Amino acid sequence: MNILLEAVGLNKKFNGNTTVLNNVCLKIRRGGIAALIGESGGGKTTLCRVFTGLEKASSGKVLFKGKELGTLRGRSFDDCASLQYIFQDPYAALEEESTVSSVLQEPVNMCSRRGRDYMPPQEALTWAGLAGAAFLGRKIKTLSGGQRQRVSLARSLITRPDLIIADECTAMLDAQAAAEIGRIFKKLNQKLGLSFLIVTHDAQFLYQVVDYIYVLHEGAIVEAGPKDRVLNIPSAGYTREYMESMWEIEGGGLIEQDHLCQPQ
Amino acid sequence: MKKRLLCFIAALMIITAALSIAACSNNKTQYTAGQAEKVLRIDEENLGYPSVYTVSSRGRGYLLMSFIFDTLTWKDENGIIPLLAEKWDVSSDQKVWTFHLVKNAKFTDGKPLTAADVKFSFDYLKAHPHPWVYLNMIDEVKTLDDYTVEIALKQVYAPFVTDVAGNVPIMPKHIWESVKEPEKFNTPEAVIGSGPLKLAKYDKDGGTYIYEANKDYFYGKPVIDKLILSSNQNSLQALENGELDAALRLKYGEAIKLKEGGKFKVIEGPGLWVARVYFNFDIPEFNQREFRQALYYALNRQEIVDKATRNSTIIGNPGHIHPDSEWYFKDVKQYEFDPEKAKQLLDDAGMKDTNADGIRDYNGKALEYEFLVTDDKVNEAEMTKNYLAAIGIKINVKAMDQTNVDSLIKEGKFQLALSGHGSFGGDPVLLARFASKNVTVGSTPTVTAQGGRNWSSARFDQLFAEQLKQTDKAKRYEQVAELQKIIAEELPTLTLYYKKIILAYNQNKFDGWFFTKDGVAIAVPTVENKLVFVRGHWK
Amino acid sequence: MSKKIANKAAWAIVITMLSVGAFYPFISPYNAADFSFRPLMDPSTAHLLGTDEMGHDLLSMLLAGFRITLTIALAAALISTFIGTVLAVACAYYKNWVDTVIVKLTELFIIVPEIVVLLFFAVLAKPGVYNTILAIALFSWSKVARIIRAKSITAIEKEKIQYTLLLKGSIWHVLIKMWRELYPAVATMFIFQCSKAAVYESTLAFFGIGDPLAITWGRMIRTALNYEGIFTGGAYLWYLLPPIACVCIFVVALSVLAYDFERE
Numbered sequence A: 001m002n003i004l005l006e007a008v009g010l011n012k013k014f015n016g017n018t019t020v021l022n023n024v025c026l027k028i029r030r031g032g033i034a035a036l037i038g039e040s041g042g043g044k045t046t047l048c049r050v051f052t053g054l055e056k057a058s059s060g061k062v063l064f065k066g067k068e069l070g071t072l073r074g075r076s077f078d079d080c081a082s083l084q085y086i087f088q089d090p091y092a093a094l095e096e097e098s099t100v101s102s103v104l105q106e107p108v109n110m111c112s113r114r115g116r117d118y119m120p121p122q123e124a125l126t127w128a129g130l131a132g133a134a135f136l137g138r139k140i141k142t143l144s145g146g147q148r149q150r151v152s153l154a155r156s157l158i159t160r161p162d163l164i165i166a167d168e169c170t171a172m173l174d175a176q177a178a179a180e181i182g183r184i185f186k187k188l189n190q191k192l193g194l195s196f197l198i199v200t201h202d203a204q205f206l207y208q209v210v211d212y213i214y215v216l217h218e219g220a221i222v223e224a225g226p227k228d229r230v231l232n233i234p235s236a237g238y239t240r241e242y243m244e245s246m247w248e249i250e251g252g253g254l255i256e257q258d259h260l261c262q263p264q
Numbered sequence B: 001m002k003k004r005l006l007c008f009i010a011a012l013m014i015i016t017a018a019l020s021i022a023a024c025s026n027n028k029t030q031y032t033a034g035q036a037e038k039v040l041r042i043d044e045e046n047l048g049y050p051s052v053y054t055v056s057s058r059g060r061g062y063l064l065m066s067f068i069f070d071t072l073t074w075k076d077e078n079g080i081i082p083l084l085a086e087k088w089d090v091s092s093d094q095k096v097w098t099f100h101l102v103k104n105a106k107f108t109d110g111k112p113l114t115a116a117d118v119k120f121s122f123d124y125l126k127a128h129p130h131p132w133v134y135l136n137m138i139d140e141v142k143t144l145d146d147y148t149v150e151i152a153l154k155q156v157y158a159p160f161v162t163d164v165a166g167n168v169p170i171m172p173k174h175i176w177e178s179v180k181e182p183e184k185f186n187t188p189e190a191v192i193g194s195g196p197l198k199l200a201k202y203d204k205d206g207g208t209y210i211y212e213a214n215k216d217y218f219y220g221k222p223v224i225d226k227l228i229l230s231s232n233q234n235s236l237q238a239l240e241n242g243e244l245d246a247a248l249r250l251k252y253g254e255a256i257k258l259k260e261g262g263k264f265k266v267i268e269g270p271g272l273w274v275a276r277v278y279f280n281f282d283i284p285e286f287n288q289r290e291f292r293q294a295l296y297y298a299l300n301r302q303e304i305v306d307k308a309t310r311n312s313t314i315i316g317n318p319g320h321i322h323p324d325s326e327w328y329f330k331d332v333k334q335y336e337f338d339p340e341k342a343k344q345l346l347d348d349a350g351m352k353d354t355n356a357d358g359i360r361d362y363n364g365k366a367l368e369y370e371f372l373v374t375d376d377k378v379n380e381a382e383m384t385k386n387y388l389a390a391i392g393i394k395i396n397v398k399a400m401d402q403t404n405v406d407s408l409i410k411e412g413k414f415q416l417a418l419s420g421h422g423s424f425g426g427d428p429v430l431l432a433r434f435a436s437k438n439v440t441v442g443s444t445p446t447v448t449a450q451g452g453r454n455w456s457s458a459r460f461d462q463l464f465a466e467q468l469k470q471t472d473k474a475k476r477y478e479q480v481a482e483l484q485k486i487i488a489e490e491l492p493t494l495t496l497y498y499k500k501i502i503l504a505y506n507q508n509k510f511d512g513w514f515f516t517k518d519g520v521a522i523a524v525p526t527v528e529n530k531l532v533f534v535r536g537h538w539k
Numbered sequence C: 001m002s003k004k005i006a007n008k009a010a011w012a013i014v015i016t017m018l019s020v021g022a023f024y025p026f027i028s029p030y031n032a033a034d035f036s037f038r039p040l041m042d043p044s045t046a047h048l049l050g051t052d053e054m055g056h057d058l059l060s061m062l063l064a065g066f067r068i069t070l071t072i073a074l075a076a077a078l079i080s081t082f083i084g085t086v087l088a089v090a091c092a093y094y095k096n097w098v099d100t101v102i103v104k105l106t107e108l109f110i111i112v113p114e115i116v117v118l119l120f121f122a123v124l125a126k127p128g129v130y131n132t133i134l135a136i137a138l139f140s141w142s143k144v145a146r147i148i149r150a151k152s153i154t155a156i157e158k159e160k161i162q163y164t165l166l167l168k169g170s171i172w173h174v175l176i177k178m179w180r181e182l183y184p185a186v187a188t189m190f191i192f193q194c195s196k197a198a199v200y201e202s203t204l205a206f207f208g209i210g211d212p213l214a215i216t217w218g219r220m221i222r223t224a225l226n227y228e229g230i231f232t233g234g235a236y237l238w239y240l241l242p243p244i245a246c247v248c249i250f251v252v253a254l255s256v257l258a259y260d261f262e263r264e
């Protein structure tokens, strides 16, 4: 199996004592759409930020394409460009006063300066479902939340990444806008072979977009497996609870361990 | 917006309030003074603790110290008078001086002042050198009995009576003999002397001195009970408001206005204070006499006196000595304002503008200098800059306060400088500032010394040394005249002007002020001669 | 509405003052350095503001003051604001020891009395207007740095700026990206430095730093106050008041502008 991103025994403590991540081990397959679920405050965002390098793990390591990723400063531009991050809040992630074209210009400039092949902004917008040259001239502040999130997505497509990590990127959107984002993820996954790690609480997403699920509880991965199995026959008690709170579904079964590494 | 404006207005109000409170409190402090007690209040600056080694080495520092410490001889408006020594004799070879002390002088701690204290003071000052006093000419000081001191000199020293005997403060032996570091000696014992006043209080931060009368002063009981010297911000206002009884730190124009007002009496005298241009002789072209002469020709000194100092000074004399001095010699080379002559001299010296930038060049270097001035002489600097620009010399003015200018000049860290100083007047020993170090055995304060390479002339040195040993006054005058001729010809410095000093005072309270002839001790120009507090009259 | 008017009026004043500074030689009646007139003349048609104690034409000096005073104010403010801002952003960008060192340095410059900095500078500096500018900048940057650092540290945590970090943007990229966040504070600091420099300039000339002969409002105020007859007769009306009014108007106009930036 082709592993894109791997977490090996990640621990994260804030201020030296509060443990937020507890020996997290997981492997993300190339070409899939994985979901990271779990209760609020469980450490999902922290885990994503450790992957992107915005946060430093207290111990453990992150492997990307088999190579260890250091701190943000230690990473190569190519690594950074290949691992893109979409922020939760589309209102905070983009400069209100900028135009769409200047937002998309930033990664273009970065890539061209460093000689990396990039996707033209027009094309990226098309992928994100925002066709029309006129759109480039729009100011961010005139866009709806869904449009902004798609501009964010288009921005991360420009660097032609291998993996996009999206942290609750639909939490602030209405159901339709969220569904639209889900469809786009799916399309990108199928047409471009892009892999995703999505933090979400959205049941629709879990059922229609995602193919693999990790459950994070109190900083530890308590369950991991293909969507159908985790959703239908969750093995960990916590997963069941979580699912019940979401859908009130029932189930049970074996724990499939293949995507969990052995705790050390 | 409103908040900011409010803050601004509030700040303004606080400042105004603070100012008016300060003004009010100033007004209030004065009523307690001057009722039963006879308190005299004069303006002064903060000059440090008024003991011998801790007070400022500027002339006014000496003055504050002299209220407490007496000397063997002293001066009043007519010249030398006896003080601690009621009379003195000198041997026929002018080398052995015998001083007979008064018998009733006492230190303020009650101990009598005797010959032992005199000998001790001379020896102590020799062991702990002080910028006011040089005692190199002294061979030995002996006590013949309790009230007779004999001072033997290695060589004749013409200004001995004024500049040594009238300068060395007599300190109580029983206190000072245990003092190892006089610069740090600032206890109440350090201000025990035999003078007319004793220090009651010194406020180090505010710079206020309160002296009380020494009722047992041997020379006579002071007519005042208290003397308060304080650093007022505005002497004019303080005098007008009755917070001061006499003010020295007035501008000339202010004093003239006061005089015209008629409420105060204003007296004017020679300031014994000179403003002059210093050359740093490390700069090659400054060693060319023609260059210095050209500069002097280029300066319109009369215009500087009129415009920059607004007639508060009198025009400087090329021979350096003040025209009111008995040593003044007038037939020296004169330098009437003449820019054409200046240009001619520079041309002849090979300092021509070779690259047509308006500035003359010498050895491939433009004649461009930094001109260090004290911050009160910006007008003079502006005029000088124009005069020199007219003859093709560029100067860049750098203004600093007196203390900094003094130390930069002393360390030789300057090119051209304009500064002024007192200790100007009295005995021509002041010309030591142009003599080489090896002949300046005299007592000339080091405050006027300049660092770096100095001008020097063997003939000047020789004449200077000779006149110091000349006891025949007429012959000495001829030699001093010759020195002035050399100075006027050579211009080791450019003498710009001499300040006048003024005192405005309330004659309805206290009078009896006089200008000390040639200044007290080593020519400290003043009306605050301590004898004024004894001989004056309280109304 | 009235705020708008105040803002417009402030701009109008500042622009007018700058143009006078730029073009005063065309409107000045005499050469401001010329002191050949009769001293202390009252206003007349030949000398609208009379002459000073030396015989300078006061109107010409006032006009000449526009150029040097405003140049010093603007240049000093520009330099100190630039240095302060860059160091502040460096603190936020590099964190760790860079931050510690810069903060220590800033504190040092804030606690060491300005007078000490000045005296130190005065010994080394050749007199001249450039040095006035440098000296003011030298002891002003620390205050800018302190304020802007606080803003930068909050700003750099914003998601839109973290995006630039994720793309390995340099400190300059981050600075540009943060500009919109910092701009109000930077503009406010700039304007405060301007007004301070306008007032400080004349003081410096007397510390051996500036050119004491440079014709500035500060110098006019100082010589006016040194003139003993300033308050007897009407001399203060044409000698002291005009330069004070100019400084006040300039400072107040700038404060109005600063306020508007701060409010943004």
Ligand SMILES: Nc1ncnc2c1ncn2[C@@H]1O[C@H](COP(=O)(O)OP(=O)(O)O)[C@@H](O)[C@H]1O
Binding pocket: A014, A015, A020, A038, A039, A040, A041, A042, A043, A044, A045, A046, A047
């Ligand atoms: N910078 C931080 N300092 C201290 N605690 C933090 C910090 N960031 C997150 N936390 C804590 O870590 C825990 C996990 O947070 P987070 O990763 O945001 O959870 P989630 O995204 O799963 O809701 C929370 O308890 C949160 O308070």
Ligand SMILES: [Mg+2]
Binding pocket: A041, A044, A045, A046, A168
């Ligand atoms: Mg989260």
